[in-house]
Amino acid sequence: MHTLLESLRLENSGVPIYIQLREQILRNLGAGVLARGDQMPTMREVAVALKIDLNTVRHAYDELERMGAITLVRGRGSFVAQPPPAISVREQAKQIDSLAKQTLATAVAAGIDPVALADRIKALARQEE
Amino acid sequence: MHTLLESLRLENSGVPIYIQLREQILRNLGAGVLARGDQMPTMREVAVALKIDLNTVRHAYDELERMGAITLVRGRGSFVAQPPPAISVREQAKQIDSLAKQTLATAVAAGIDPVALADRIKALARQEE
DNA sequence: TGTAGTGTACTAGTCAATGCATACACTACT
DNA sequence: AGTAGTGTATGCATTGACTAGTACACTACA
Numbered sequence: 001m002h003t004l005l006e007s008l009r010l011e012n013s014g015v016p017i018y019i020q021l022r023e024q025i026l027r028n029l030g031a032g033v034l035a036r037g038d039q040m041p042t043m044r045e046v047a048v049a050l051k052i053d054l055n056t057v058r059h060a061y062d063e064l065e066r067m068g069a070i071t072l073v074r075g076r077g078s079f080v081a082q083p084p085p086a087i088s089v090r091e092q093a094k095q096i097d098s099l100a101k102q103t104l105a106t107a108v109a110a111g112i113d114p115v116a117l118a119d120r121i122k123a124l125a126r127q128e129e
Numbered sequence: 130m131h132t133l134l135e136s137l138r139l140e141n142s143g144v145p146i147y148i149q150l151r152e153q154i155l156r157n158l159g160a161g162v163l164a165r166g167d168q169m170p171t172m173r174e175v176a177v178a179l180k181i182d183l184n185t186v187r188h189a190y191d192e193l194e195r196m197g198a199i200t201l202v203r204g205r206g207s208f209v210a211q212p213p214p215a216i217s218v219r220e221q222a223k224q225i226d227s228l229a230k231q232t233l234a235t236a237v238a239a240g241i242d243p244v245a246l247a248d249r250i251k252a253l254a255r256q257e258e
Numbered sequence: 259t260g261t262a263g264t265g266t267a268c269t270a271g272t273c274a275a276t277g278c279a280t281a282c283a284c285t286a287c288t
Numbered sequence: 289a290g291t292a293g294t295g296t297a298t299g300c301a302t303t304g305a306c307t308a309g310t311a312c313a314c315t316a317c318a
Contacts, residue, residue, distance in 0.1 A: 075315035100249035101159030109197035111213040114254035118247035120229035125243035204285035
């Protein structure tokens with residue numbers, strides 16, 4: 001439960017918060033971070049951890065319930081129902097390719113050397129491990 | 130020009146339309162679909178093709194211009210931007226760091242391996258030389 | 259029985275996104 | 289000079305997102 005909660009990150013990307021939440025929770029469930037029947041972080045825990053409103057978390061959880069990924073039990077909590085399948089290696093490669101292209105275009109637009117940028121990304125990623 | 134226009138797709142994902150547009154256009158630019166100096170599809174063409182409002186397209190184009198990816202010329206059209214003037218090494222290092230952090234955050238939020246992303250950026254950059 | 263912890267729900271307010279309509283201003287061409 | 293085609297801009301309306309606050313209803317446990 002801590003694992004899932006800790007992996008949640010909100011970006012200031014203009015994407016609605018409940019959508020970011022929904023996507024990240026789905027991805028984590030697909031990756032097997034929680035098993036079927038496991039309890040999810042409570043809505044209040046997520047709200048506090050991410051400093052967002054309870055109703056926003058609820059909105060994301062509602063959608064996850066609607067798609068069958070979790071079940072909500074009043075007074076007891078939320079539980080993993082039918083985790084989505086993990087994304088395929090091919091799909092993941094597509095997402096990497098897509099973000100890489102966006103980032104390349106952004107770097108070029110800013111007059112930044114993409115290779116230097118890539119090196120910096122790697123260095124920062126290693127720092128955070 | 131047709132290629133870029135034809136590749137644009139809107140999803141009913143809850144992600145604001147202008148953000149989907151911005152990301153897809155950046156992705157196409159990163160993929161080399163248009164070269165520097167090439168004309169972009171006009172805002173009206175995009176609006177008609179996607180059945181969205183002109184102002185929504187404009188919003189996306191404004192952001193692309195703001196980040197230096199395209200230039201807007203009144204009465205003539207929109208064009209893939211030329212590279213910006215070279216900046217100082219120190220300033221570039223700062224911008225690299227900033228963009229790297231932002232990209233890392235995006236990758237993490239999307240569940241993308243930053244090292245794989247960095248490798249892909251390098252590969253794409255080399256392809257375009 | 260009472261309480262803590264959980265989901266559920268409502269109202270009100272603010273801000274953002276989108277669409278629509280319209281018109282202006284510039285460019286390039288005839 | 290006129291026109292088509294392009295970007296630019298404004299105001300208004302509607303809908304959606306988010307927040308805050310508050311309170312209700314259920315569950316499980318002591």
